[in-house]
Amino acid sequence: MTVELCAVAAPDVPWDELDRSPDRTIGQSRAWLDFLAETQGAVPLLARVVDDGSVVGWFTGATVRRYGVPILGSPLRGWTTGPMGFNLSREVDGRALLAALTRFADHHRCAHVEVMDRWHLPDPPYPSRYRPDRLPGYRLDLRPDNDALLGAMSTMARRNIRTAQARGLIVEEVEPADDPDFARRYYDMVTTTFERQGLAPPYDVDRVRSLIRHLHPTGRLLLLRALAPDGTVVAQGLFPGLPGSGAGFWMGASRAEHHHLRPNEALMWRAITTWRSRGASWFEFGGGGAHKAKYGGTPEEIPWLRASRFALLEAGRNQVRRRVRRLQVRNARG
Structure with a gap:
């Protein structure tokens, strides 16, 4: 062959x-x-x-x-x-x-x-010649109806989605022209999240703006924000996808002081149901993490293979990864 x-x-x-x-x-x-x-x-x-x-x-x-x-x-x-x-x-x-x-x-x-x-x-x-890595994650089949998808989630996830509704949280889709601060607000939230871990984000706000600029006009990027009852934006997420194939979670962040409103689960549920209605067949949750199991997806490990013509390149690659990690820590410390 x-x-x-x-x-x-x-x-x-x-x-x-x-x-x-x-x-x-x-x-x-x-x-x-x-x-x-x-x-x-x-x-x-x-x-x-x-x-x-x-x-x-x-x-x-x-x-x-x-x-x-x-x-x-x-x-x-x-x-x-x-x-x-x-x-x-x-x-x-x-x-x-x-x-x-x-x-x-x-x-x-x-x-x-x-x-x-x-x-x-x-x-x-x-x-x-190839060295393997694997990207862990969860993939959710979107062919069942919304009731079945909700029923497959953990009790905690269903409870948090209902709690968000009961406490007046509103999740809405965003048009970039109507919310020009979306990227900056998201980046401020995610920076705070990284800082709590002693790190800085591994990308800048311009990358978020670039994704929105290139993907959103095609109809293949869903931008969501969650609002507290007083109108404060408490969480945001970016969810790219293709009708007829897959959609998923790219990035998201929320304000810790508003977690009692359960915005993260509400955002994810809105993204899942929206992409299902747009014809996506499955939804992935953006990498691993035990906290993502609650949404009912099937665990998976995606092969990620690499090959270098020279052994020195593999050593250099590992050195660069360590350097990036140190730079994240240094940037977080200012």
């Missing part, structure tokens, strides 16, 4: 057709790649997947240079981006896909490649 990746220029990619694929993710969309181009300096790199002469799918990634080293990410850590990888019209051997990806990265002179894909990567053991 011979699998190859054949690069295609962005204007020649059938974006609308691909966005209707059931295995499509928002991170593979053109708007998300524009977001990565603006915030990461990432250059989109897309390819047809060809198996024994037939086109059977697509690969979506982007290239960057870090410390002078060309890297192919699908995605990379630090991009605040979920799974990318492949869209396939039929099953393809996962090891053959990885071998093709390695050749593709080498052809484009990328010394390091990373890929996270929920559906199409092989089970371990992986090829020797």
Whole structure:
């Protein structure tokens, strides 16, 4: 079995057709790649997947240079981006896909490649060049009706959603033009949350603004805010998604002094029901954390594989991660 990746220029990619694929993710969309181009300096790199002469799918990634080293990410850590990888019209051997990806990265002179894909990567053991990570999380099937979704949640989650309603909390969708302070307000909230842990956010407010600017006009970003009975904004969240495929939680934050109003559960419930009504098939909760189990999703671990042409790059990658962590602590201390 011979699998190859054949690069295609962005204007020649059938974006609308691909966005209707059931295995499509928002991170593979053109708007998300524009977001990565603006915030990461990432250059989109897309390819047809060809198996024994037939086109059977697509690969979506982007290239960057870090410390002078060309890297192919699908995605990379630090991009605040979920799974990318492949869209396939039929099953393809996962090891053959990885071998093709390695050749593709080498052809484009990328010394390091990373890929996270929920559906199409092989089970371990992986090829020797690849080192595995896994992104834990929860995925909720949105095909049941709202009553069934609510019933699948924990008793505490259902109680908190009802408590929010009883205490007068209002959750509303936001149009950026009507609330130009949405990004700054959210960022102030999330900064306070990080500071309580002795850290600083690993991204700046401009990244939030960029996501809103690129995604919201496409109808693929839901912005929500929760208001206390006196009109104070007490929580906000950003929830991207694709009708016919998946939606999920990107980022959110709330004010600790208003947690008695249970805004976090109310925001999440509104996001789940809104994306279900818009045709999303499933909802993911943005990584792991035992507190997310209460929403009734199924635990999952998404493979995130990386391969470096030179062993020194792996050591350098780990050093950069440690440096970023130290910088978060230093920034939090001012």
